Amino acid sequence: MSCLLSFALLAGIASAINLNVSATGGNASSPLTYGLMFEDINHSGDGGIYAELIQNRAFQGSLEYPSTLTPWVSIGDAILTLQNTSVPLSKSLPTSINVASNSTNGTIGLLNPGWWGIDVKPQKYTGSFWALGSYKGKFTVKLQSDLTDEVFASLDIPSSATPEKWTEHKFELEPRIAAPNSNNTFVLEFDSKAGSLNFNLISLFPPTYNNRPNGNRPDLMEALKDLGGSFYRIPGGNNIEGDAYHHPWLWNETIGPLTERPGRPGTWGYQNTDGLGLVEYLNWCTDISVTPILAVWSGMYLGNEVDHILTASELEPWVQYALDELEFILGPSHSTHGALRAQLGHPEPWELKYVEIGNEDDLYDNGAETYSAYRFSMFYEAISASYPDLILISSTGDYTAVGGSNTSNPSATDYHTYSRPDYFVSQFGHFDNASREYKSLIGEYACVQGNVYNQVVGVDWDAPKLPWNPWVGSVSEAIFSLGAERNGDAIIGMSYAPGFQNLNSYEWTPNLIAFTADPSQTIKSTSHHVIELLSNNRYNATVPVTTDSDYGPAYWVAGVSEPGHYTFKAAIYNSTSTVPFSISFEGLSEGVKGTLSVLNAPDGLSSNTLENGVVSDVVRKTVTTLAAGSGGVFQFELDNYDVAVLTT
Ligand SMILES: *[C@@H]1O[C@H](CO)[C@@H](O)[C@H](O)[C@H]1NC(C)=O
Ligand SMILES: *[C@@H]1O[C@H](CO)[C@@H](O)[C@H](O)[C@H]1NC(C)=O
Ligand SMILES: *[C@@H]1O[C@H](CO)[C@@H](O)[C@H](O)[C@H]1NC(C)=O
Ligand SMILES: *[C@@H]1O[C@H](CO)[C@@H](O)[C@H](O)[C@H]1NC(C)=O
Ligand SMILES: *[C@@H]1O[C@H](CO)[C@@H](O)[C@H](O)[C@H]1NC(C)=O
Ligand SMILES: *[C@@H]1O[C@H](CO)[C@@H](O)[C@H](O)[C@H]1NC(C)=O
Ligand SMILES: *[C@@H]1O[C@H](CO)[C@@H](O)[C@H](O)[C@H]1NC(C)=O
Ligand SMILES: *[C@@H]1O[C@H](CO)[C@@H](O)[C@H](O)[C@H]1NC(C)=O
Ligand SMILES: *[C@@H]1O[C@H](CO)[C@@H](O)[C@H](O)[C@H]1NC(C)=O
Ligand SMILES: *[C@@H]1O[C@H](CO)[C@@H](O)[C@H](O)[C@H]1NC(C)=O
Ligand SMILES: *[C@@H]1O[C@H](CO)[C@@H](O)[C@H](O)[C@H]1NC(C)=O
Ligand SMILES: *[C@@H]1O[C@H](CO)[C@@H](O)[C@H](O)[C@H]1NC(C)=O
Numbered sequence: 001m002s003c004l005l006s007f008a009l010l011a012g013i014a015s016a017i018n019l020n021v022s023a024t025g026g027n028a029s030s031p032l033t034y035g036l037m038f039e040d041i042n043h044s045g046d047g048g049i050y051a052e053l054i055q056n057r058a059f060q061g062s063l064e065y066p067s068t069l070t071p072w073v074s075i076g077d078a079i080l081t082l083q084n085t086s087v088p089l090s091k092s093l094p095t096s097i098n099v100a101s102n103s104t105n106g107t108i109g110l111l112n113p114g115w116w117g118i119d120v121k122p123q124k125y126t127g128s129f130w131a132l133g134s135y136k137g138k139f140t141v142k143l144q145s146d147l148t149d150e151v152f153a154s155l156d157i158p159s160s161a162t163p164e165k166w167t168e169h170k171f172e173l174e175p176r177i178a179a180p181n182s183n184n185t186f187v188l189e190f191d192s193k194a195g196s197l198n199f200n201l202i203s204l205f206p207p208t209y210n211n212r213p214n215g216n217r218p219d220l221m222e223a224l225k226d227l228g229g230s231f232y233r234i235p236g237g238n239n240i241e242g243d244a245y246h247h248p249w250l251w252n253e254t255i256g257p258l259t260e261r262p263g264r265p266g267t268w269g270y271q272n273t274d275g276l277g278l279v280e281y282l283n284w285c286t287d288i289s290v291t292p293i294l295a296v297w298s299g300m301y302l303g304n305e306v307d308h309i310l311t312a313s314e315l316e317p318w319v320q321y322a323l324d325e326l327e328f329i330l331g332p333s334h335s336t337h338g339a340l341r342a343q344l345g346h347p348e349p350w351e352l353k354y355v356e357i358g359n360e361d362d363l364y365d366n367g368a369e370t371y372s373a374y375r376f377s378m379f380y381e382a383i384s385a386s387y388p389d390l391i392l393i394s395s396t397g398d399y400t401a402v403g404g405s406n407t408s409n410p411s412a413t414d415y416h417t418y419s420r421p422d423y424f425v426s427q428f429g430h431f432d433n434a435s436r437e438y439k440s441l442i443g444e445y446a447c448v449q450g451n452v453y454n455q456v457v458g459v460d461w462d463a464p465k466l467p468w469n470p471w472v473g474s475v476s477e478a479i480f481s482l483g484a485e486r487n488g489d490a491i492i493g494m495s496y497a498p499g500f501q502n503l504n505s506y507e508w509t510p511n512l513i514a515f516t517a518d519p520s521q522t523i524k525s526t527s528h529h530v531i532e533l534l535s536n537n538r539y540n541a542t543v544p545v546t547t548d549s550d551y552g553p554a555y556w557v558a559g560v561s562e563p564g565h566y567t568f569k570a571a572i573y574n575s576t577s578t579v580p581f582s583i584s585f586e587g588l589s590e591g592v593k594g595t596l597s598v599l600n601a602p603d604g605l606s607s608n609t610l611e612n613g614v615v616s617d618v619v620r621k622t623v624t625t626l627a628a629g630s631g632g633v634f635q636f637e638l639d640n641y642d643v644a645v646l647t648t
Contacts, residue, residue: 016580016635017549021558021566023586026542029559032493033485034535035231035290036224037444040239040276042268042507044500047115048515049220050276053125053204054112054186058273059095060263064245065271067095071113075189077101078108089130089166089200092253092262096132096200101192109189112202113146116504117182117517119206120152125173126213127204129188130259131161133197141171142187145179152179159190161197173204182518201258210287214258214275219519220500225288227528228536231493233293233443234281237359238267240295244303251278251325256344267302268507282329282350291353293393293441293492294329296322298358298375300367309366312374319382326355326387354492355383356393356414356441361401368396376401384409393441393492402438412492416444417480418459422451424476425573428555431487442484442494446527447473448510469510471618471641472604474526478571478643479555481534485569486542486557496527503610514610521615525608529599529619530643537597537645539567554579554638564588568646575640585648588632594648596624596636604641 038044047055059082061067067082074080079100088094101108120143127141142154152175160167186204190197208215209222235249242248247265254261254277266272285292299310299318310318324337330349331338338349357379362368376394380403383392393412394401403411417427424447434440448465450473466473477496484491501511503521512531514523524532539559543566553575559567566585599621606618626646628634638644 016582017554018547019556019558019581019583020546021568021583021585022544022546023560023563025544026559027487027489028541029485029488029539030491030493032230032291033488033538034227034531035229035233035293035493035495036227037233037237037495037497037499039236039498040266040268040272041498041500042505043115043502044498045276046273047505048500048502049216050273050280051205051208051215051217052273052275053114053118053206054202055115056112057203058093058201058258058263059097060093060271060273061095062247062263062265062271064247064265069097072097073111073113074099074108075111075187076106076108076192077103078110078192080110083198085132085198087132087165090259092260093200096198098196098198100196101194104192104195106192107189108192109140109187110199112186114184114186115502115517118143118184118186119182119517119519120175120179120184121206122175122178123207125153125204125206127173128168128170129202130166130168130200131159131197132163132166133161133194134163135159135161135190135194135197137191137194139169140187140189141173142189143173143175143184144187146183146185147181152177152184166200182516203258212283212287214280216280216284217519219522220513220515221284221288223513223522223524223528224499226524227531229288229290229495231293231354231495232285232288232290233295233356233495234285235278235295237295237444237497238302240297240359241267241300241302243267243301244308246301248297248301251328254278255340278325278328279344279346286350291351293354293356294325294352295356295359296325296379298361298371298379298395300358300361300364300375308364309370312378315375315378319378322379323382323386326352326383330387352390354391354393356395356443358395360395360416362396368400371396372401380409380411391492397440399435399438412439412441414441414443416497417442418444418446418448419476420449420451420457420459421447421472421476421573422456423458424480425552425555426456427480428483428551430480431484431490434487434490436490439490439492441492444497445477445480445494446496446510447476465509467509468607468609469525469527470605470607471526471601473510474530475571475573475604475641475643477527478530478534479573481530482555482557482569482571485534485559488542496531516610521610521613523608523610523615524617526601526606526619529621533597533599533643533645534569537567537569537647553640554581564648566648569644570638571643572638572640578637578639580637581635583634583646584632585634588628588648590628590630590632592628592632592648594626594628594634594646596626596644596646598622598624598638598642598644600639600642
């Protein structure tokens with residue numbers, strides 16, 4: 001933002017954009033507008049927002065990803081092996097680790113490096129492990145440095161292990177000082193005289209957001225809360241589908257005690273713990289005050305092999321499966337699945353208004369065809385019959401599969417777009433013609449590649465994606481968002497995707513928030529800043545704007561909440577000079593105050609990054625108080641790549 005209005009006028013670079021903003025006559029805004037898309041992509045859940053610090057805590061495995069000892073390390077002369085003991089911890093967790101002494105001398109045990117480190121601070125860590133075997137001595141648990149072996153916390157726990165039955169040992173560890181870095185490990189030791197013991201479900205949690213047991217990492221939840229979003233699509237996109245091995249996300253196997261969760265071969269190349277399950281997702285929504293948009297699996301597996309789409313008769317039990325899940329969430333506590341919910345400590349139903357049928361069901365050749373022929377309608381009809389108020393969203397982003405008549409449930413469609421800056425800007429008007437009868441959710445959007453000049457194109461999936469979103473990408477997303485806000489009566493809301501990137505093992509770039517085990521290295525992308533500004537400045541209705549200027553290089557939307565309380569949002573793209581604005585808001589007189597908040601970065605290519613352990617945040621925010629001049633006109637200038645919000 002430049003304060004030198006006179007400079008621009010003297011230089012004669014650009015004439016002012018004159019806008020008259022009406023007090024009434026627009027469209028209702030979407031009550032949701034901005035939200036979250038969390039995809040449990042490479043260690044965004046396990047090893048990410050799910051706060052469990054121990055990697056491979058319960059040796060869960062499958063045909064696809066057999067149980068493994070990785071990353072456990074033996075201590076002393078311990079020999080570590082995987083075993084299916086004749087007494088399993090549970091049907092769901094049959095495999096445990098056997099720790100045997102090779103010499104009956106000294107201390108033996110096992111060590112876990114966490115998910116690429118463990119953050120150690122003077123705070124309470126809550127741990128537990130299950131043991132099986134004959135041992136009357138003590139266990140020692142420790143948090144220690146992987147670099148120097150310095151011990152930050154250590155605790156002795158008397159053994160209550162028996163050979164007949166698994167027993168749980170609970171403990172709390174409280175380091176007195178913070179470790180200098182996150183290169184730390186968790187250690188569990190005992191006297192080698194025990195000979196051989198089995199362990200399972202070895203767990204350690206730091207304090208979690210809202211102190212939820214089995215909860216989420218506070219810093220990452222704060223980063224989501226800052227967005228001021230209103231909805232959260234659960235449990236992700238590709239995450240619900242399952243890959244070529246045909247393991248869709250099973251809500252019924254993600255609930256109840258952790259001992260009852262077998263885990264699942266996930267979509268990104270490893271076994272998921274499912275510690276982050278349906279109830280945890282719903283609590284997450286409660287904790288950051290967002291409404292869930294629940295996706296149910298609609299019969300398409302990822303992968304293009306012949307049998308990746310179910311026939312109508314194969315799909316039938318899955319329709320019932322979705323109804324059971326809805327009963328679990330919404331049903332009275334005397335219903336079968338409502339009773340299960342109550343038994344798990346949630347007598348009251350959760351709030352749920354939106355259900356999405358599948359994810360990107362047009363992805364494959366016969367995907368769209370089978371989806372519009374029977375897959376969408378089987379779910380639509382069955383869910384409508386039991387839940388007439390739910391808004392049912394198709395996953396194809398078009399109107400090839402939408403609900404029936406006005407007497408049945410409202411339906412909507414989920415539109416995804418990954419793009420380049422120029423293309424996003426060209427999509428400012430994308431929703432101007434959109435159906436008002438069938439609304440759109442913009443469930444995934446992101447600028448993922450740079451411009452290819454002289455070609456306005458979307459993504460080239462064969463070309464590399466950007467490692468970090470540059471500021472110009474975030475500005476282009478802002479312009480696309482302003483276009484969506486302008487059509488708030490046609491959209492449910494929009495969510496950037498994906499939400500998280502674990503910098504130690506990632507699959508996709510760029511992402512909204514990147515992190516390591518060390519919370520001081522959490523990076524909010526430039527797009528996070530843009531969404532935070534736009535999302536936290538809501539209004540009730542758009543209002544008409546009359547002007548003598550076309551859109552480009554400036555793009556804008558105006559809205560009103562209470563009479564006299566206007567919100568004007570604008571972004572500048574591809575301007576070679578500053579852009580002066582002169583805005584008259586109906587009913588405002590000279591002297592009325594306004595607040596102008598402007599985001600920009602040193603240049604279009606600057607990104608928020610982590611380099612050599614240092615987080616750089618390039619986004620600058622300036623906040624200025626303005627007063628309306630003669631005739632109640634606000635005057636100010638915006639620079640190229642400014643994203644601005646003026647409130648009165
Ligand atoms: C444990 O049992 C599972 C399921 O039968 C089997 O796949 C796995 O190989 C067994 N693991 C060991 C270590 O015996
Ligand atoms: C057990 O100890 C013997 C003697 O020191 C050694 O040769 C052997 O490699 C050890 N076994 C394992 C599995 O570490
Ligand atoms: C047993 O451990 C003690 C102390 O750690 C060591 O001095 C001794 O040599 C060990 N004995 C054997 C047989 O390994
Ligand atoms: C911790 O330090 C060890 C030893 O220097 C190194 O091999 C490892 O990569 C480091 N781990 C992390 C998470 O930094
Ligand atoms: C969960 O539901 C699936 C699909 O109906 C079923 O195959 C599985 O056995 C169920 N799991 C449990 C633990 O009941
Ligand atoms: C729903 O009702 C509205 C208003 O009566 C009508 O314009 C519209 O065509 C109806 N839609 C369908 C699908 O029947
Ligand atoms: C931005 O500027 C470039 C270079 O002049 C041009 O090729 C491109 O079409 C412009 N994009 C938009 C959306 O105005
Ligand atoms: C909107 O509809 C008009 C008339 O059918 C068409 O000319 C225009 O290209 C459409 N705009 C978009 C963004 O689809
Ligand atoms: C994703 O995670 C799996 C398992 O941890 C790993 O094998 C794979 O390489 C990861 N992908 C990337 C791109 O890091
Ligand atoms: C309201 O929506 C209509 C389409 O239904 C659109 O043409 C119009 O521009 C919108 N008005 C405002 C002020 O956004
Ligand atoms: C804005 O309103 C004023 C006063 O009615 C009028 O003179 C001016 O032409 C209008 N400007 C535009 C761009 O509509
Ligand atoms: C605007 O929305 C807020 C919050 O939803 C509500 O309290 C207020 O009454 C609304 N104002 C108008 C004028 O509709």
